[in-house]
Structures are given as C-alpha cells and as structure tokens.
Amino acid sequence: AQSVTQLGSHVSVSEGALVLLRCNYSSSVPPYLFWYVQYPNQGLQLLLKYTSAATLVKGINGFEAEFKKSETSFHLTKPSAHMSDAAEYFCAVSDVNDKLIFGTGTRLQVFP
Amino acid sequence: NAGVTQTPKFQVLKTGQSMTLQCAQDMNHNSMYWYRQDPGMGLRLIYYSASEGTTDKGEVPNGYNVSRLNKREFSLRLESAAPSQTSVYFCASSGVTSRSGNTIYFGEGSWLTVV
Numbered sequence: 186a187q188s189v190t191q192l193g194s195h196v197s198v199s200e201g202a203l204v205l206l207r208c209n210y211s212s213s214v215p216p217y218l219f220w221y222v223q224y225p226n227q228g229l230q231l232l233l234k235y236t237s238a239a240t241l242v243k244g245i246n247g248f249e250a251e252f253k254k255s256e257t258s259f260h261l262t263k264p265s266a267h268m269s270d271a272a273e274y275f276c277a278v279s280d281v282n283d284k285l286i287f288g289t290g291t292r293l294q295v296f297p
Numbered sequence: 298n299a300g301v302t303q304t305p306k307f308q309v310l311k312t313g314q315s316m317t318l319q320c321a322q323d324m325n326h327n328s329m330y331w332y333r334q335d336p337g338m339g340l341r342l343i344y345y346s347a348s349e350g351t352t353d354k355g356e357v358p359n360g361y362n363v364s365r366l367n368k369r370e371f372s373l374r375l376e377s378a379a380p381s382q383t384s385v386y387f388c389a390s391s392g393v394t395s396r397s398g399n400t401i402y403f404g405e406g407s408w409l410t411v412v
Contacts, residue, residue: 194337217398228301228387228403229340236398275339282347283328283391283399284355287339 187212187278191288199296204248204263206291208276211257217279218259220250223290224272232274235259246270271295299323301404303388309410310378318373318407320388328392329371330355330401331363333384340387346371378411385409 192207210216217236221229233244240252246269250261259276273292277285303320310316322329327348332340332355342355346365360382362374371390375382386407392399 219400221403226406228405230403231400234398234400279398282345282353283401284330284342284345285340285401287341289337289339 189288197294198266204266206261208259219277221275303404307408321370322390326390330389331373332387
C-alpha cells in the first residue's frame with residue numbers, strides 16, 4: 186500500500202530563512218507525488234507535483250521539491266521564507282483513480 | 298471561475314439528525330471525491346466516484362453514503378450524525394483524461410459540528 190510520512194508536525198523559521206519540509210513516501214510503483222498548501226479556513230491548493238518528467242519540480246510561490254528515489258523522499262524547499270508562507274502543507278501520493286493519500290501535514294510558522 | 302463548489306459551508310447538527318453535503322464541479326472532471334480533515338490526521342478519503350454512475354468506499358466510509366447524481370454533482374449524506382463525524386469535509390475532483398497523476402482540485406470545505 187502507498188503511504189507518505191511527513192516529519193515534523195510544526196516547523197518554525199524566521200522570515201528570509203530557508204524553508205525545508207520533509208516528506209518520505211512508500212510506493213510499490215513509480216509514484217505521482219504532490220504538495221498542497223492550506224491557508225487558514227480555506228481549501229487545499231496545489232503547490233507542485235511530480236509525474237516522472239523531471240526530478241526537480243518547481244511550483245508556485247517560489248517553492249520547489251526534489252524527487253529522490255534512492256531516499257524515497259520528496260522534500261519541499263523555499264530559499265527565503267515570507268510571512269505569507271505561513272500555512273499548513275500536505276504531501277500526498279496518488280493511488281489508483283487519482284485517489285490521494287495524504288500525510289498528516291506540517292504547519293509552517295514564519296517569524297519576523 | 299467556480300471550480301469545485303460545496304454547500305453548506307457551516308452546519309451544526311444534533312446527534313441522530315441527517316444531512317446532505319452538496320458538491321458540484323464545472324471542470325468536466327470524471328472523478329470526484331469526499332475527504333474529511335481532522336487535526337493531526339491529514340485528509341482521509343471517505344468515498345470517491347471514478348466516473349458518472351460509479352462510487353466506491355475510501356478509507357473511512359462508515360456512517361456515510363454518497364450519490365453521483367450526474368457528471369457534475371457528488372453528494373455526501375450523513376444518515377444519523379454522531380459526534381465523531383464532527384470534522385471539516387472537502388469535496389474534490391480530477392481527471393479530464395484517463396491518464397494517471399491528474400491534479401485534484403478541492404472545494405473550500407464544509408465545517409460540520411455534531412452536538
């Protein structure tokens with residue numbers, strides 16, 4: 186069965202610092218991997234997705250993620266955090282019929 | 298540019314009452330989903346519909362029923378609400394084509410409290 190694990194339910198960074206949110210996956214087939222962002226009291230918005238075209242995936246708002254098969258990881262990064270990046274971030278793997286299996290989420294706090 | 302629209306946004310129910318969450322998408326998507334979100338548990342799939350006329354159970358289907366009314370609409374029904382069903386519910390849709398790895402688009406959520 187496919188699954189994802191997000192390490193760290195809360196991450197705090199200073200404005201301008203590197204953001205690193207960790208995601209490891211388990212899949213018996215080449216995975217489709219996603220990062221979604223959820224701002225308070227809103228739905229989920231796609232940040233980026235990996236569909237085997239390129240291992241380094243660039244998304245919206247300056248975020249990117251690198252697929253590393255040897256480490257079964259798909260960590261999300263942003264070189265310089267902004268206050269507006271404060272949100273909850275979900276990593277997910279796609280199952281049959283595009284069903285998404287989500288991690289438990291990481292809440293990002295950005296301090297001035 | 299509506300995307301996925303779900304109603305109601307907020308609802309308070311008494312234990313044992315029934316209600317239906319409505320969802321519609323205007324993107325001509327084949328697949329539709331209902332998820333629930335609980336603190337510390339991420340989103341869990343309740344039911345999904347891979348195409349018009351089909352529905353299948355997800356990870357947490359107990360206490361729920363669904364109807365894929367047509368290609369656009371996918372409703373979620375709580376027949377006898379329980380406090381354990383207090384949650385935020387998200388409808389989602391994906392897949393104009395039959396390829397895998399389609400992006401799933403989410404509605405804004407429905408906050409349900411069962412007292």
